[in-house]
Amino acid sequence: xxxxxxRITLDxxxxxxxxxxxxxxxxxxYGGPLRRHVADGNSRLLKLRMDNSPAALRLWxxxxxxxxxxxxxxxxxxxxxGAMKDLGTVPVMAYSLDGVAAFYADxxxxxxxxxxxxxxxxxxxxxxxxxxxxxxxxxxxxxxxSQAHFPLPDLITCSVGATCDDMAVIAxxxxxxxxxxxxxxxxxxxxxxxGEPGLVLPGGFSAPRNQVDLxxxxxxxxxxxxxxxxGQSLTDGRLxxxxxxxxxxxxxxxxxxxLAYTARRCPMPALEMLIAEMLAIHFxxxxxxxxLVLEELLAEVRSRVQAGEGPLEExxxxxxxxxxxxxxxxxxxxxxxxxxxxxxxxxxxxxxxPIPEDLPPMEAxxxxxxxxxxxxxxxxxxxxxxxxxxxxxxxxVVISRIPGASHCGLEGRLIGEIVGRRCGxxxxxxxxxxxxxxxxxALRTRLEALVETVKEGRAT
Amino acid sequence: MICAGIDAGSRxxxxxxxxxxxxxxxxxAVVDQGVDQDRLARDLLEKLLHEQGLRRDxxxxxxxxxxxxKLVQTAGTRVTEITCQARGVxxxxxxxxxxxxxxxxxxxxxxxxDNGAVADFVMNDRCAAGTGxxxxxxxxxxxxxxxRLGSLVGQSRTPAVVSNMCVxxxxxxxxxxxxxxxxxxxxxxxxxxxxxxxxxxxxxxxxSEPILFTGGVALVPGMGEALQAALGRPVLIAxxxxxxxxxxAALLAADRSAERR
Numbered sequence: 001x002x003x004x005x006x007r008i009t010l011d012x013x014x015x016x017x018x019x020x021x022x023x024x025x026x027x028x029x030y031g032g033p034l035r036r037h038v039a040d041g042n043s044r045l046l047k048l049r050m051d052n053s054p055a056a057l058r059l060w061x062x063x064x065x066x067x068x069x070x071x072x073x074x075x076x077x078x079x080x081x082g083a084m085k086d087l088g089t090v091p092v093m094a095y096s097l098d099g100v101a102a103f104y105a106d107x108x109x110x111x112x113x114x115x116x117x118x119x120x121x122x123x124x125x126x127x128x129x130x131x132x133x134x135x136x137x138x139x140x141x142x143x144x145x146s147q148a149h150f151p152l153p154d155l156i157t158c159s160v161g162a163t164c165d166d167m168a169v170i171a172x173x174x175x176x177x178x179x180x181x182x183x184x185x186x187x188x189x190x191x192x193x194x195g196e197p198g199l200v201l202p203g204g205f206s207a208p209r210n211q212v213d214l215x216x217x218x219x220x221x222x223x224x225x226x227x228x229x230x231g232q233s234l235t236d237g238r239l240x241x242x243x244x245x246x247x248x249x250x251x252x253x254x255x256x257x258x259l260a261y262t263a264r265r266c267p268m269p270a271l272e273m274l275i276a277e278m279l280a281i282h283f284x285x286x287x288x289x290x291x292l293v294l295e296e297l298l299a300e301v302r303s304r305v306q307a308g309e310g311p312l313e314e315x316x317x318x319x320x321x322x323x324x325x326x327x328x329x330x331x332x333x334x335x336x337x338x339x340x341x342x343x344x345x346x347x348x349x350x351x352x353x354p355i356p357e358d359l360p361p362m363e364a365x366x367x368x369x370x371x372x373x374x375x376x377x378x379x380x381x382x383x384x385x386x387x388x389x390x391x392x393x394x395x396x397v398v399i400s401r402i403p404g405a406s407h408c409g410l411e412g413r414l415i416g417e418i419v420g421r422r423c424g425x426x427x428x429x430x431x432x433x434x435x436x437x438x439x440x441x442a443l444r445t446r447l448e449a450l451v452e453t454v455k456e457g458r459a460t
Numbered sequence: 461m462i463c464a465g466i467d468a469g470s471r472x473x474x475x476x477x478x479x480x481x482x483x484x485x486x487x488x489a490v491v492d493q494g495v496d497q498d499r500l501a502r503d504l505l506e507k508l509l510h511e512q513g514l515r516r517d518x519x520x521x522x523x524x525x526x527x528x529x530k531l532v533q534t535a536g537t538r539v540t541e542i543t544c545q546a547r548g549v550x551x552x553x554x555x556x557x558x559x560x561x562x563x564x565x566x567x568x569x570x571x572x573x574d575n576g577a578v579a580d581f582v583m584n585d586r587c588a589a590g591t592g593x594x595x596x597x598x599x600x601x602x603x604x605x606x607x608r609l610g611s612l613v614g615q616s617r618t619p620a621v622v623s624n625m626c627v628x629x630x631x632x633x634x635x636x637x638x639x640x641x642x643x644x645x646x647x648x649x650x651x652x653x654x655x656x657x658x659x660x661x662x663x664x665x666x667x668s669e670p671i672l673f674t675g676g677v678a679l680v681p682g683m684g685e686a687l688q689a690a691l692g693r694p695v696l697i698a699x700x701x702x703x704x705x706x707x708x709a710a711l712l713a714a715d716r717s718a719e720r721r
Contacts, residue, residue, distance in 0.1 A: 426580035441527055442566070444581055449542035453578040456543065460576055 005304055005311045006270050007335065010034060016052055025054060028289070030381035037064045042114045045117045046435075049332050051272045051311060055293075055300040062284055062293045063275050066103065069150055069285045073101040079229055082153030084140075084171060085163045086186075088351025089369040090222060090279045095287045095384035096242025097230050099252075104282040105156070106167065108149060109137040112434040113327050121146065130173055135166040135405035136326050136434050143230065144174055155229045156181045157222055160186035162375040182225050184218040187211050189376035191452050201371040202353045204387075205380050216366035223362070238362035245287060247354045252294045253280045254352065257344075259301050261392045265302035266312045266340040268330035272297070273341060274324070281351045311335075317454040318342035320394035322385060322415065326402050327337045328435040330443060330446035334398070338455075343392035345385050347374055347407070349369040378411040382418035387422045397423070398447070401431040462486070462514060463521045463717055466501050466535055467545070468528030468660060471564030471592065472676065473497065474706040475504050477512065480520060480714035483551065487512050488703050496529040505534060515674025521713040521720075525705055527565070541705050542570055542581050547715075548670055548708030550576030552699060557668035560687065561705070562677035564592040569662050584661045590658030592677045594630070598651045601634050602644050610681025612645040613652060614650055620650030630654070631700070652682050656690035664690070673697045674704040 008016060017033045026407060033059065038045055044065060048055060079242060081102040083090035094102035111119050122132070122143025128145070130138045142151045158171045163186050175181045189207050190196025197209040256276060260268045268276075276297055283290040304310055312335055318409050320343040325331060334341070350371040356364040375383040389397060397419050399412045412429050420427040428450045430443055461481055467474040470493065476686040477487040487508045501524070509516060516552040524535030532538075539630040541561070549556050549572070559570040567590040584590050594597045599606040620642050622630055630651070637647050655677070671693055677683055678701035698704050 366484055420580060426578070428580075429582070439531075442583075445527065445542075446542050449540040449578075449581060452543045453580065456577050460575055 003052060005267070005309050006052050007311045007332070008052045009049055010038065010045050011390070012049065012059060013052070014059075014457060017057070018353055020057070021344045028058065030061050030069070030264065031058065032061060034060055034064075037061075040064075041118065043116045043118070044113065044114045044328065046313075049269075051269050053300045055296040056268075056272050059272055059275055059293055059297055062286075062289065063278075065081050066107075066284050070101065070103060072250045073285065079155070080151060080153040080223050081229070082150075082156040083282075084156065084158040084181075085167045086157070086159045086184075086369060087348040087372060087374075090157050090302065091221065091282055092242055092246045092355065092365065093219070093223060093226060093234065093239065094316055095245065095283065095301045096238045097226060097232050100226070100230060101285045102282070103150065105150065105152075105153070106137050106140050107141040107278075108143040108378060109135070109326070111143065111149065112136060113140050113329075117435055119143075119148075122343075125170075128177075130170055133404055134170060135164075135402055137167060137332075138170050141170050141174055144179060145177065150181075155225060157184065159184050159186045159369075161186040163372070164374060166404065177407045177412055182222065184222055185214070186218070186372075186375050187214055189372075189380070199367070201367050203350050203371045203384060205376060205384075206373055207370050212363070212366050212370060215370050216362050219362055219365055219369065234288075236361050240357070243355045243357060243361055243364060244437060245291075245340070248355065249287065249291050249351060250280055250354055252289055252291065252298055254275065254354075254371055256294065256298045256301055257352070259298075259305050261342045263305045263310070265305075265310040265314045266316055266374065267301045267310045268297070268339040270321070271309055271328060273344070273373060274328070274331060274346070277344065277346060277348075277352065278431065287351070303343060306424070312340050313338070315455075316340035319394060319450070320344070320389045320397045321383070322397065322399040323345075323347060323402060323412075325400050325432045326434045327432050330400070330430075330432050330436055333440070333444055334447050337444060338451040339396075339447060342394045345388065346380070348372060349384065349388075374407060378414045379418065381411065382415040384416060385419050386422045389419060390426065394423075394425065395426050395457075396450050398450070399427065399429045401429065403431055403433050405417045426450060461520045461714075462518050463710055463713035464505060464519055464523075465706045465711070465713055466505070466522065466524045466526075466529075466532050467544070467564055467703075467706035467709060468497050468501060468524060468526035468532050469493065469676075469705070470566070472525050472702070473500050473526075473528075474703055475501070475506065475508055476703055476706040476710040477508055477514075478542070478707075478710035478714055480717055483711065483714060485707060485710070488700075488704060488706065490568075493528070498533045501532045502534050512543060513651075521717040523709040523713040523716070525709045537713070537716060542568065542578060542704045544577045544708035544712060545570055545674060546572060546576065546708065547711045548631040549698065551707070551711050552697040552704070553670070553696065554673040556670050556696070558671045560663075560671060560673050561675040562591060562655070562659065562673075562683075563675045564596075566617050567591050567659055567662070567675075567677075569659070571668065574590065577641055584658075584662060590662070592675075594651060594655050595677065597631055598634065598648065601631065601638070602647070604644070605626060606680075609648050613648045613682035615645040616643075616649035618646055619647045619653055622647070622650040622654040631698070649682065649686075652680070652686040652709045653690065656683070660685060660690045667691070667693065669693060671695045674701045676702045678702075
């Protein structure tokens with residue numbers, strides 16, 4: 001820890017960066033001042049407050065340089081795999097091979113926020129018949145068609161079935177535009193019937209044996225597609241090594257979350273923790289570097305926790321957050337209102353769990369994929385949230401809905417009722433569009449009221 | 461010792477002056493909102509103080525609440541409407557366990573603990589369907605002052621069915637009902653039912669009684685009955701429902717002032 005921890009604006013980051021450079025800061029190739037990303041169109045940065053550590057600088061630069069990294073990979077002759085909606089499975093397989101970079105094309109859903117709706121991607125999706133009655137992930141459709149962001153992948157995979165209705169519709173539309181999509185099926189997870197052979201999945205959900213078999217067979221087809229793409233054999237040995245590498249990322253992240261969410265004083269702001277969690281599922285197109293980025297962040301967090309320092313007041317209300325926000329600024333708003341993040345369920349919490357290393361690799365990946373909270377009952381999802389709310393000692397829960405996202409519309413209310421009843425903490429549901437400026441007073445009131453409610457409860 | 465609560469709501473600005481030693485209101489006032497909320501609040505506060513023979517220096521503490529609370533520089537502290545409503549209700553109707561508050565632009569449901577503190581709350585989203593805005597639109601459509609809607613509703617024999625929950629679409633529906641010759645009083649009754657139904661959609665399954673109705677919309681005759689019918693439970697209308705939030709703010713100002721002493 002080199003500087004008192006605080007959240008700073010981009011203007012403040014300009015001065016901080018100059019001071020760090022003058023002090024001898026060493027940066028990776030993608031380093032540099034954060035200001036340059038505004039020149040690339042990411043104007044939302046001007047309205048965010050970010051952590052002031054060199055570790056956070058590296059994290060932001062790593063995230064915001066992904067498009068350049070993908071283009072460099074293409075120029076270097078690497079094979080690109082665009083994985084959609086499996087959240088934590090296909091990239092693990094892809095990074096088990098040489099010369100492959102995998103990425104989540106659906107990650108483009110944050111571009112309208114980062115570029116403050118100046119991408120034209122949503123308008124393009126509108127013209128293709130995918131309007132705002134769908135999740136903002138429809139921005140991905142615009143990104144594919146415009147080719148203004150990521151290069152076209154050599155292989156596009158997409159899981160369908162129980163994963164996400166919106167995503168299925170958007171990817172189907174993409175397929176009609178002559179994008180060749182490798183579909184694989186994900187069944188709706190259910191507990192085994194009485195007498196039916198079943199097993200417990202990572203994270204604690206259960207499923208019938210035959211569902212795991214089905215997913216394993218489907219992933220077997222993905223394995224063949226990856227082998228055909230690269231001309232390499234994706235052996236069990238290679239997969240086991242790939243799983244080991246993914247687990248190293250996950251273990252660093254698990255420690256980061258444990259420290260950040262249980263410390264008396266919050267050591268790392270919500271925005272940086274959100275980005276860190278995302279790295280566990282897509283590695284930002286560079287698995288090895290994502291590990292280094294997370295390790296540096298962990299070192300910073302460890303140092304702050306030991307010193308009892310952090311960017312927020314120690315009295316900040318401990319909030320568990322459900323679903324990712326379409327507008328990153330809302331994570332700042334929570335902290336401005338007097339809250340801090342103590343636990344999250346951003347729809348991919350299964351990808352934060354270690355992949356079993358004591359099972360045949362394809363069996364382990366199949367079980368992991370089926371542990372996805374999105375492919376089961378919302379009651380399952382609520383159960384995991386309840387366990388994590390208790391584990392991290394959260395005092396309140398915020399469920400943020402994504403406009404148009406079918407999962408959020410259907411599940412939020414039910415999850416809220418279950419979590420509120422079982423945990424006895426206030427639960428707040430809010431809707432967050434990609435740019436929430438016009439709603440900021442309303443969002444701020446809700447978050448401040450939640451903080452006041454918890455603080456009044458503490459006092460009594 | 462005198463304290464004040466200022467509720468800078470979306471349609472009106474309310475102030476309650478409180479004798480903090482007796483925890484009793486000494487004066488209150490309501491004015492329509494304007495662009496310069498701070499000036500509006502300052503002027504109204506000065507007027508109230510003057511009427512009571514008081515000076516600005518006599519004020520020990522001022523708490524602002526409402527959507528415009530950040531703009532009211534006169535206040536030393538800003539607190540959300542949720543906390544203020546709960547404090548006001550705890551003082552006036554301590555047995556209440558649920559507050560349904562319907563204002564000009566939003567509606568909220570606050571569940572209270574046995575000690576009157578907030579257990580949790582729900583607020584409507586961007587849609588204005590369950591709010592006073594719906595009634596304002598209706599009054600404009602019927603060419604009737606808002607204050608007359610209440611007297612109309614008492615004459616309704618067959619309330620119209622207003623199916624659209626969106627104010628914009630409902631406006632078209634009301635035009636259609638008028639064109640079909642549906643009497644205005646039946647349309648008013650239908651809209652009140654639609655608002656109440658929208659509010660009940662926020663409530664979920666756990667609703668503890670007594671239920672208290674606050675906010676400016678509670679003043680509209682017929683709304684309490686419509687809400688009661690939609691909830692299927694008895695609903696009490698708060699004394700001076702439009703002022704309950706400002707009262708809570710004044711009480712919080714008194715609480716904070718007492719803590720400092």
